[in-house]
Amino acid sequence: xxxxxxxxxxxxxxxxxxxxxxxxxxxxxxxxxxxxxxxxxxxxxxxxxxxxxxxxxxxxxxxxxxxxxxxxxxxxxxxxxxxxxxxxxxxxxxxxxxxxxxxxxxxxxxxxxxxxxxxxxxxxxxxxxxxxxxxxxxxxxxxxxxxxxxxxxxxxxxxxxxxxxxxxxxxxxxxxxxxxxxxxxxxxxxxxxxxxxxxxxxxxxxxxxxxxxxxxxxxxxxxxxxxxxxxxxxxxxxxxxxxxxxxxxxxxxxxxxxxxxxxxxxxxxxxxx
Amino acid sequence: xxxxxxxxxxxxxxxxxxxxxxxxxxxxxxxxxxxxxxxxxxxxxxxxxxxxxxxxxxxxxxxxxxxxxxx
Numbered sequence: 001x002x003x004x005x006x007x008x009x010x011x012x013x014x015x016x017x018x019x020x021x022x023x024x025x026x027x028x029x030x031x032x033x034x035x036x037x038x039x040x041x042x043x044x045x046x047x048x049x050x051x052x053x054x055x056x057x058x059x060x061x062x063x064x065x066x067x068x069x070x071x072x073x074x075x076x077x078x079x080x081x082x083x084x085x086x087x088x089x090x091x092x093x094x095x096x097x098x099x100x101x102x103x104x105x106x107x108x109x110x111x112x113x114x115x116x117x118x119x120x121x122x123x124x125x126x127x128x129x130x131x132x133x134x135x136x137x138x139x140x141x142x143x144x145x146x147x148x149x150x151x152x153x154x155x156x157x158x159x160x161x162x163x164x165x166x167x168x169x170x171x172x173x174x175x176x177x178x179x180x181x182x183x184x185x186x187x188x189x190x191x192x193x194x195x196x197x198x199x200x201x202x203x204x205x206x207x208x209x210x211x212x213x214x215x216x217x218x219x220x221x222x223x224x225x226x227x228x229x230x231x232x233x234x235x236x237x238x239x240x241x242x243x244x245x246x247x248x249x250x251x252x253x254x255x256x257x258x259x260x261x262x263x264x265x266x267x268x269x270x271x272x273x
Numbered sequence: 274x275x276x277x278x279x280x281x282x283x284x285x286x287x288x289x290x291x292x293x294x295x296x297x298x299x300x301x302x303x304x305x306x307x308x309x310x311x312x313x314x315x316x317x318x319x320x321x322x323x324x325x326x327x328x329x330x331x332x333x334x335x336x337x338x339x340x341x342x343x344x
Contacts, residue, residue, distance in 0.1 A: 005300055007297075007298070008298060008300075058290065058293050059289065061293055062289050062292075062293050075297070075298040076293075076298065077298055077300050078293070078294070078295075078298070078300075079293045079294050081300050096300070100298075235288070236292075238292040238296035239296050241297065243298065247299055247300055
């Protein structure tokens with residue numbers, strides 16, 4: 001038997017009959033001081049489980065965490081965190097108690113929202129080239145060799161183009177962020193992770209401020225046309241957990257031999273085809 | 274809702290995978306499932322874009338770029 005962990009909660013009390021876990025298992029609490037680990041017993045023949053793990057297991061994990069967050073502050077655990085002995089779970093909780101407690105206090109009554117802003121990267125690049133490439137003259141002595149000269153020019157234009165796109169992205173990201181910064185306790189902004197993904201942002205807000213965030217989002221859409229926006233949430237605060245202490249390794253904990261490629265194919269099969 | 278869908282299945286797939294597989298508290302020191310070779314963003318963006326485009330088509334609205342004047 002194994003113990004599967006869904007998350008750490010700010011309660012040491014029972015959570016029986018709140019929600020079912022992986023493969024219909026019963027979710028319960030393993031208390032440690034004033035906190036607990038929401039877990040379920042799991043009977044993996046590891047080799048067999050390697051072969052049957054799929055997307056539905058991931059959604060069940062998320063569903064359990066979302067159910068827990070209705071009643072508790074939750075630090076969601078990464079998918080497939082398992083231990084084989086209750087003593088090991090308690091040992092880890094003892095080791096990481098300080099981190100858990102600080103995060104639970106900081107994230108109490110807060111939820112996460114995700115915002116993705118998509119722009120037509122290729123079109124923007126082309127427009128910049130069309131309108132501005134002639135400005136990119138290189139005022140330094142150039143070699144006589146024509147191919148070398150072309151090579152240097154191309155690299156220089158590329159450099160200037162990248163700079164222009166980054167500056168444009170910074171500018172738009174700043175404008176977009178202005179709509180939310182007033183009531184977000186914390187945020188994470190990632191720009192241009194791909195050429196089309198202008199901004200991937202995560203905001204941590206009070207549960208009571210969700211409507212304010214949605215209204216700000218509506219104002220953003222009306223004000224800044226021409227982008228595609230995706231707002232998702234409320235989520236448990238996956239992106240805002242700060243761990244200062246590295247968990248120690250527990251013998252045999254959570255070992256599952258599944259390669260990235262096999263997992264990728266199974267989870268993303270319908271998308272990849 | 275127009276070009277936004279909260280918790281819609283297709284779009285949420287990426288959002289769930291992004292969080293459950295790659296974020297959250299690390300309790301065990303052991304690597305559980307390595308996703309180092311999975312380009313979630315690339316795959317996700319494919320889902321996102323197709324989902325948004327589908328929604329836009331359903332709305333009958335053209336997708337306009339930041340370089341175009343809005344209708």
